[in-house]
Amino acid sequence: MNMTTNLKEMVGVKAAEFVTDGMIVGLGTGSTAYYMVEEIGRKVKEEGLTITGVTTSKETADHARALGIPLKSIDEVPYVDVTIDGADEISSDFQGIKGGGAAHLFEKIVATYSKKIIWIVDESKMVEHLGKFPLPVEVIPYGSQQLFKVLAEKNLHPVLRQKDGEIVRTDSNNYILDLHLEKITDPHALANLLNSLPGVVEHGLFLDMVNTVIVGKSAGPVIIHAR
Numbered sequence: 001m002n003m004t005t006n007l008k009e010m011v012g013v014k015a016a017e018f019v020t021d022g023m024i025v026g027l028g029t030g031s032t033a034y035y036m037v038e039e040i041g042r043k044v045k046e047e048g049l050t051i052t053g054v055t056t057s058k059e060t061a062d063h064a065r066a067l068g069i070p071l072k073s074i075d076e077v078p079y080v081d082v083t084i085d086g087a088d089e090i091s092s093d094f095q096g097i098k099g100g101g102a103a104h105l106f107e108k109i110v111a112t113y114s115k116k117i118i119w120i121v122d123e124s125k126m127v128e129h130l131g132k133f134p135l136p137v138e139v140i141p142y143g144s145q146q147l148f149k150v151l152a153e154k155n156l157h158p159v160l161r162q163k164d165g166e167i168v169r170t171d172s173n174n175y176i177l178d179l180h181l182e183k184i185t186d187p188h189a190l191a192n193l194l195n196s197l198p199g200v201v202e203h204g205l206f207l208d209m210v211n212t213v214i215v216g217k218s219a220g221p222v223i224i225h226a227r
């Protein structure tokens, strides 16, 4: 197990402490959220924890189901008590980029209906400004080449996400255009621009959303109350 994996496990396990009996819990996606799901699954099995999970991807749904965590969809619950998820970057003012795992559409929907949002990250994800990590934008395939040109003309440097020579498809069968920006100076303005473009389903800017960040450091997890 390498150092980063250790830190991911540390924050995943720590975050599960915020989950108590009766809660409706948003279960995030990715290699850090994996450990939180594992720990909640362990508590359900070994400690009789009773929760309802709302998953943010097929991957997490399969994982949670295999662990015996009871699940409902976001449309079957009145709200979510707490959502615990990873992030790709968190700026010093607690804005975030998500979607490295192509799950940011469902992640943002579940987060939107959550009373509390906790992000769990290893310390490498904490940055001064957003943008080194390419910003994922989920787009519907129809018209995506026109949209690509518009984004390129606006100097947003889009790259169609591919894996093993194949175009990546999201859980909703859409494409991802990753914007290689290096530094996002005004995240709200960029979010407004992206929201205004037909064909954009959702972008990975998660602004003014997170309440608590748990950062994995070699000395132990650090809990930061963001807002």
Ligand code: 5RP
Residues within 6 Å of the ligand: 028, 029, 030, 031, 032, 033, 085, 086, 087, 088, 097, 098, 099, 100, 101, 102, 103, 104, 107
């Ligand atoms: C998936 C996400 C993930 O939370 C994000 O990519 C972080 O993943 P990891 O914990 O594997 O680094 O937004 O869409």
